[in-house]
Amino acid sequence: MSQPAETRGAAVTADATTIRVTLPAHLRTIAQVSGEVQVEVPGAVTQRALLDALEAAYPNLRGTIRDQSTFKRRAFVRFYACEEDLSHEPPDDPLPDEVLKGKEPFMVIGAMAGG
Amino acid sequence: MSGVRVLVGTRKGAFVLTADGKRKDWDVSGPHFAGWEMYHLKGSPVEPDRIYASQTSGWFGQLIQRSDDGGKSWTQVGGKFEYEGKVGDHLWYDGTPRPWEFKRIWHLEPSLTDPDVVYAGGEDAAIFRSDDGGQEWAELPSLRQHGTAQDWQPGAGGMCLHTIILDPIDPQRIFVAISAAGAFRSDDAGKTWKPINKGLLSGEIPDPDKEVGHCVHRIAQHPARPDTLYMQKHWDVMRTDNAGDEWYDIGDSLPTDFGFPIDVHAHEPDTVYIVPIKSDSEHFVPDGQLKVYRSRTGGKDWEPLTNGLPQKDCYHNILRDAMAVDKLDDCGVYFGTSGGQVYCSPDSGDSWSAIVRDLPAVLSVEVQTLS
Numbered sequence: 394m395s396q397p398a399e400t401r402g403a404a405v406t407a408d409a410t411t412i413r414v415t416l417p418a419h420l421r422t423i424a425q426v427s428g429e430v431q432v433e434v435p436g437a438v439t440q441r442a443l444l445d446a447l448e449a450a451y452p453n454l455r456g457t458i459r460d461q462s463t464f465k466r467r468a469f470v471r472f473y474a475c476e477e478d479l480s481h482e483p484p485d486d487p488l489p490d491e492v493l494k495g496k497e498p499f500m501v502i503g504a505m506a507g508g
Numbered sequence: 509m510s511g512v513r514v515l516v517g518t519r520k521g522a523f524v525l526t527a528d529g530k531r532k533d534w535d536v537s538g539p540h541f542a543g544w545e546m547y548h549l550k551g552s553p554v555e556p557d558r559i560y561a562s563q564t565s566g567w568f569g570q571l572i573q574r575s576d577d578g579g580k581s582w583t584q585v586g587g588k589f590e591y592e593g594k595v596g597d598h599l600w601y602d603g604t605p606r607p608w609e610f611k612r613i614w615h616l617e618p619s620l621t622d623p624d625v626v627y628a629g630g631e632d633a634a635i636f637r638s639d640d641g642g643q644e645w646a647e648l649p650s651l652r653q654h655g656t657a658q659d660w661q662p663g664a665g666g667m668c669l670h671t672i673i674l675d676p677i678d679p680q681r682i683f684v685a686i687s688a689a690g691a692f693r694s695d696d697a698g699k700t701w702k703p704i705n706k707g708l709l710s711g712e713i714p715d716p717d718k719e720v721g722h723c724v725h726r727i728a729q730h731p732a733r734p735d736t737l738y739m740q741k742h743w744d745v746m747r748t749d750n751a752g753d754e755w756y757d758i759g760d761s762l763p764t765d766f767g768f769p770i771d772v773h774a775h776e777p778d779t780v781y782i783v784p785i786k787s788d789s790e791h792f793v794p795d796g797q798l799k800v801y802r803s804r805t806g807g808k809d810w811e812p813l814t815n816g817l818p819q820k821d822c823y824h825n826i827l828r829d830a831m832a833v834d835k836l837d838d839c840g841v842y843f844g845t846s847g848g849q850v851y852c853s854p855d856s857g858d859s860w861s862a863i864v865r866d867l868p869a870v871l872s873v874e875v876q877t878l879s
Contacts, residue, residue: 419543419568423584453584457568461588469567503567 399426401450402433409433412443412488413498420458420501424451429498438493440472441484458501473500512834513578513876514842515559516850517546520868522561524579527863531840531854534863540582541573548829548872549579550616555623556876560642562628564612572613572628572642585642589613589630592649598632599661608632608652615829615872617672621679629669633660633686635698648698651684656703656720663687663723663742664788670828671724676731683737683752688712688723691739693752704752708741725768726828730777738780738807740770740828745782747807758807763794769831773856774839778806781833781841781857783826791846792823800843802857816860817851824849829872836877844870 398413414430421427434446441464448455455461458470464484466472472479475489475497491497514525521539540546544563552558561573561582571587589610597605611631619625628636628645634652636645651669660667668687675681682694683704690705703719713721723742730736738758739746743766745759759765764784773779780803786794793799797819799812824845834840841853848867853860 417567419565422542423568423571453571456570456587457565460569462590467567467569506566 398429398431400431400433402431402446409435410438410493411495412438412446412492413495414443414447415498415500416454417501417503419503420454423453423457425453426451438488439485440479440482440488443488443499444484469504469506471502471504473502474498510836511878512836512840513551513556513878514832514850514852514863515549515551515561515579515872515874515876516844516867516870517548517561517829517872518844518848518868518870519545522546522549523864523867525850525863529836531834531836531852536864537579539868540579544571545612546871547612548615548874550618550874551578551876552618552623552626553620554618556878558618558623558641560616560618560626562613562616570610570612572616572645574642586638586644589628589634589636589645590647591634591652592647593653596653597658598667599659601662603661605658608634610634611666614668614670615672617674620674620676627672627674627682629672629684631666631668632662633667633669633689635669635672635682635684637698648694650699651692651694651701654692654701654703656689659718659720660686660689661721671727673727673729673737675729675734677734681734681751683727683729685724685727685739687725688742689720690722691724691727691737691752704748705755706753707748707755707757708746709744710742712742726770728770728772728780730772733777736777736806738770738772740767740782742766742788745770745807758803759810762801762810767826768828769826769843771831771833771841773841774833774835775837776804776839776856779804779856780807781831783831783843785825791825793825796821796823798822798824798845800841800853800857800860813853813857813860815858816853822847827871830870832873832875834875834877840875842873842875844873846870 510529516523521542523538547562549561557578559575563571573582600606615629617627624641671685673683692701708722735751746755748755798817801810824847830844844850
């Protein structure tokens with residue numbers, strides 16, 4: 394049975410959107426969560442806005458998904474949603490509608506590397 | 509009753525091994541941070557229950573953990589390491605220039621006097637300092653900006669700053685070692701640095717006695733004799749008696765003078781330990797026999813120590829930060845292997861037994877002597 398998702402982030406306002414996010418096992422440990430999380434994202438929901446909200450809600454994740462100085466995605470981290478690889482999409486592009494509507498999660502993935 | 513706490517970093521987590529002063533019966537705690545590479549853990553000499561740990565991953569970057577209760581619980585503190593000022597180039601393996609890029613922290617060295625102050629040695633090579641218990645880190649940039657830095661190059665493990673020695677007598681003096689650049693000394697608490705590699709010879713660089721470029725694997729010091737340092741270089745075991753101004757070879761009588769760790773007995777400044785490795789292409793002990801070599805004469809003579817160590821079909825390596833000594837009256841010596849064993853000798857190396865045999869590959873071993 395899956396764990397209920399935990400919701401964190403900005404206070405729910407008229408312009409906030411709840412986004413489902415899945416994290417790889419190592420980052421769930423760091424964030425001290427056991428399953429999918431839900432993050433309240435204020436304003437336009439872009440990759441950058443979502444990651445900003447995610448890191449604000451779970452400060453231990455800072456630096457693990459994006460470099461803390463350049464905010465570039467770490468090389469071995471990928472972003473998937475709706476069966477698409479969004480890793481190389483511009484960070485200020487809107488996320489897919491299915492993610493905005495909560496039908497699909499935004500997936501943070503540790504890239505396959507090694508055996 | 510006195511006891512010891514052994515802090516073990518492995519490829520897949522950290523372990524804390526504790527025992528009373530007999531060092532016979534051990535309690536094993538862990539894995540802490542399971543699945544993460546735990547490069548190094550070290551406790552504050554001022555507050556032993558404060559332990560700093562380097563948690564790292566090629567996927568998810570660098571984190572620093574801190575415990576204030578002897579490793580029972582941990583708090584994630586800072587993990588932001590930035591090079592200060594201009595980021596220059598160093599040499600890549602093929603001799604072409606390549607910009608500095610931060611990858612991980614190899615070594616943490618807590619202050620001898622202030623539990624909130626801790627130094628960190630990084631890859632690509634740089635030294636950082638925190639004054640607030642590991643939350644915020646600032647580089648001591650003049651080392652990386654040294655005029656020789658464009659000639660530094662990575663060893664097989666990366667271009668890492670792996671050794672930090674805070675001088676117990678002179679608080680202004682710091683020694684560091686970088687693979688493959690060499691050893692450096694600061695006499696002003698890290699404001700400026702001087703290469704201290706005179707006497708080193710390295711066949712892996714075009715000019716064997718160049719000022720920098722040497723693959724120093726480890727240096728060690730006895731606190732009662734701070735001008736004497738012992739060095740395990742890629743090849744060669746070296747010694748200096750003038751704080752690195754000149755080095756001389758003390759490894760000629762060894763079966764092989766390639767290796768990684770080196771350490772000094774807690775109470776005998778002339779007693780030194782190394783673990784010879786067959787070669788730089790076969791990173792395992794010679795002839796399938798695990799032997800620690802001990803010199804009780806400051807490097808003049810060496811004796812193999814084998815009692816309790818495997819003497820058949822053993823092909824482990826012992827990495828540079830994976831040896832330590834305790835300060836009990838009968839000095840204990842410890843080391844961890846690439847095969848996941850952590851060995852302890854409670855009698856200065858005369859006899860050995862495995863505390864644990866089946867951990868992940870051991871990256872580092874430190875020991876705290878508890879009162």
